[in-house]
Amino acid sequence: xxxxxxxxxxxxxxxxxxxxxxxxxxxxxxxxxxxxxxxxxxxxxxxxxxxxxxxxxxxxxxxxxxxxxxxxxxxxxxxxxxxxxxxxxxxxxxxxxxxxxxxxxxxxxxxxxxxxxxxxxxxxxxxxxxxxxxxxxxxxxxxxxxxxxxx
Numbered sequence: 001x002x003x004x005x006x007x008x009x010x011x012x013x014x015x016x017x018x019x020x021x022x023x024x025x026x027x028x029x030x031x032x033x034x035x036x037x038x039x040x041x042x043x044x045x046x047x048x049x050x051x052x053x054x055x056x057x058x059x060x061x062x063x064x065x066x067x068x069x070x071x072x073x074x075x076x077x078x079x080x081x082x083x084x085x086x087x088x089x090x091x092x093x094x095x096x097x098x099x100x101x102x103x104x105x106x107x108x109x110x111x112x113x114x115x116x117x118x119x120x121x122x123x124x125x126x127x128x129x130x131x132x133x134x135x136x137x138x139x140x141x142x143x144x145x146x147x148x149x150x151x
Contacts, residue, residue, distance in 0.1 A: 010074075012049030017072050019047040021065035023092060026099030036060040 022032055022043075029047075033040040036057060045051035046061075053061070062069045094114075101107045 008049065008052075011052060013074050014053065014072055015047040015049040017067075017074070018043075018061060018065070019092070020095070021067050021072075022047075023095040023099060025065060026096075027064070032061070032064060035064050 022029070027035075028040075029043040030040040033043045037060075038057065042051065046053055046057070058069055058072065062072055098107065098110060101110060
């Protein structure tokens, strides 16, 4: 019986980490491919886990993406040396969009905006006032020209 390594869960995990690191740096698949000397289709296959990375490609990508090879491989204790592995398309879209913001002040504004939407961030800042603040924001957002105040 022949054992196939394509779509092995380890390859998929490595691919997810590659994609997360690449998006964090705002590097396209084409740019990554050009920089390590492979086609963009090959980068896509690595990220999907359908092709196995060679040792040289693994080293080149780790260097390009500024992560440790051990992190790409999912070794224990190295989870904090690279970007978090994203688990959804929405998180990938957010990473991709944020990587395109070049103005540091606008990037900070975007981060602060997203942080205000986080329930845990609001609770940390004002533990007793979170519910009142959320109600006030919702009500204030619904008022304006031609709109009735909903309470």
